[in-house]
Amino acid sequence: MTSERVHDVLRNGEPGSSVEIRGWLRTARHAKGLSFLDVSDGSCMNGLQVVAPPELPNFEREVRALTTGCAVRVGGELVESPGKGQRVELRAAEIEVIGTTGDDYPLQKKRHSFEFLRTIAHLRPRTNTIGAVWRVRNVASRAIHDFFQQRGFLWLHAPILTAADAEGAGEMFELADSEAFFGRPTRLTVSGQLEAEIGALSHTHVYTFGPTFRAENSNTSRHLSEFWMVEPEMAFCDLDGDAALAEEFLKAVIGTVLEECADDMAFFNERIEKGIVETLEHIVETPFERMSYTEAVAVLEQSGQDFEYPVRWGVDLQSEHERYLTEEHVKRPLVVTDYPAEIKAFYMYANADDKTVRAMDVLVPRIGEIIGGSQREHRVDVLERRMVAHGLDAEAYWWYLDLRRHGGAPHAGFGLGFERLIQFVTGMANIRDVIPFPRVPGSVEF
Numbered sequence: 481m482t483s484e485r486v487h488d489v490l491r492n493g494e495p496g497s498s499v500e501i502r503g504w505l506r507t508a509r510h511a512k513g514l515s516f517l518d519v520s521d522g523s524c525m526n527g528l529q530v531v532a533p534p535e536l537p538n539f540e541r542e543v544r545a546l547t548t549g550c551a552v553r554v555g556g557e558l559v560e561s562p563g564k565g566q567r568v569e570l571r572a573a574e575i576e577v578i579g580t581t582g583d584d585y586p587l588q589k590k591r592h593s594f595e596f597l598r599t600i601a602h603l604r605p606r607t608n609t610i611g612a613v614w615r616v617r618n619v620a621s622r623a624i625h626d627f628f629q630q631r632g633f634l635w636l637h638a639p640i641l642t643a644a645d646a647e648g649a650g651e652m653f654e655l656a657d658s659e660a661f662f663g664r665p666t667r668l669t670v671s672g673q674l675e676a677e678i679g680a681l682s683h684t685h686v687y688t689f690g691p692t693f694r695a696e697n698s699n700t701s702r703h704l705s706e707f708w709m710v711e712p713e714m715a716f717c718d719l720d721g722d723a724a725l726a727e728e729f730l731k732a733v734i735g736t737v738l739e740e741c742a743d744d745m746a747f748f749n750e751r752i753e754k755g756i757v758e759t760l761e762h763i764v765e766t767p768f769e770r771m772s773y774t775e776a777v778a779v780l781e782q783s784g785q786d787f788e789y790p791v792r793w794g795v796d797l798q799s800e801h802e803r804y805l806t807e808e809h810v811k812r813p814l815v816v817t818d819y820p821a822e823i824k825a826f827y828m829y830a831n832a833d834d835k836t837v838r839a840m841d842v843l844v845p846r847i848g849e850i851i852g853g854s855q856r857e858h859r860v861d862v863l864e865r866r867m868v869a870h871g872l873d874a875e876a877y878w879w880y881l882d883l884r885r886h887g888g889a890p891h892a893g894f895g896l897g898f899e900r901l902i903q904f905v906t907g908m909a910n911i912r913d914v915i916p917f918p919r920v921p922g923s924v925e926f
């Protein structure tokens with residue numbers, strides 16, 4: 481008898497076969513002469529129902545004392561379940577109590593607020609919601625790797641420590657004493673893009689997938705101080721190719737989650753965000769809308785909406801604007817392109833109008849910006865001028881410029897905030913609940 485995962489037992493277990501499982505009790509119901517234990521091991525949404533008969537040698541002494549949260553090993557025979565909602569249940573022949581709980585175990589059957597669960601981040605993955613979030617993260621991560629690997633992209637491991645003030649994407653965490661160690665100020669990376677560009681100009685198709693850090697003091701439901709980013713970069717590619725990849729990519733990853741996390745998604749659909757499965761199915765099937773920034777501003781100006789931040793050509797779009805465009809105006813994901821140069825990073829390809837750059841943001845309902853990308857400026861002279869205009873020290877970026885001098889080529893890429901994607905597919909309102917151990921201003925406990 482080898483230990484099995486609850487997921488496999490529930491799916492493939494045949495009545496009459498012997499199984500052994502290990503896990504934690506989600507509930508323990510002690511009825512007259514029988515105990516019913518719901519055992520979960522995190523492998524799927526449902527636990528396995530264990531029926532404990534009084535013949536067990538430790539029935540009175542141990543089994544009757546089991547409570548929610550205890551760790552157990554159960555061996556026995558699978559039988560057809562008379563109850564509804566499950567195909568099989570486990571008739572215990574043996575129950576070993578591996579770990580008991582104190583009576584202050586905080587996860588009782590009632591619903592807890594997500595704020596409270598954040599204070600017990602060591603136990604919250606045992607809840608339905610956070611357990612499902614972790615599984616969706618896992619499947620989405622694999623789907624991301626599969627998507628790129630199947631298309632010949634090379635996974636490039638971008639560094640976490642960097643001397644570059646990368647692109648001014650956000651405030652950076654500076655490392656104390658790094659100057660003595662490295663000989664110059666060193667920070668935590670805000671993006672692997674500049675390194676991904678090196679990869680694209682040697683391997684044509686690369687992507688990074690790793691943690692990035694931003695010291696921006698924004699206490700919003702969409703910002704973390706540490707978050708994971710996916711950054712593909714492609715040589716011999718323009719903004720249209722970039723936008724096409726972003727669309728194909730989002731659809732593929734969402735499609736895989738819908739397919740492989742059906743139980744978890746049914747839970748989110750019922751308990752977290754009604755209708756989310758249908759919305760996502762619709763997104764997978766529908767072409768994304770395209771619109772230039774200039775058109776988007778015209779739409780917003782004519783919308784008759786009373787925005788908190790007034791909109792006019794030249795301002796950065798706020799979340800309320802982004803959400804109006806995608807939720808109300810086009811009612812589907814929207815790629816906005818060609819933003820004013822002033823509000824975008826120095827490395828974006830300058831359009832001939834001398835006012836806009838080949839940038840794109842992918843906007844989705846409920847979240848707003850989920851992806852930011854661009855075609856990169858590969859003309860050395862233009863790039864140098866932009867760096868000066870942005871007040872950057874061109875010498876510190878010597879290699880970035882050098883890359884263009886030696887076999888430079890058009891290239892493009894984007895960055896997806898992985899937690900924004902997980903928020904989008906699960907419907908979870910706060911980004912702190914879709915990363916296992918959130919780091920935000922004032923909070924780094926677990």
Ligand code: ATP
Nearest residue numbers: 649694702703704707849850851852895896897900
């Ligand atoms: P925002 O305007 O929402 O702060 P940004 O313009 O700073 O985003 P980029 O620098 O383009 O974002 O980063 C690429 C992607 O990384 C974004 O589209 C978003 O999905 C994600 N992202 C950016 N900042 C954060 C953050 N603090 N926490 C989580 N995800 C983030």
Ligand code: MN
Nearest residue numbers: 649650694696
């Ligand atoms: Mn930001």
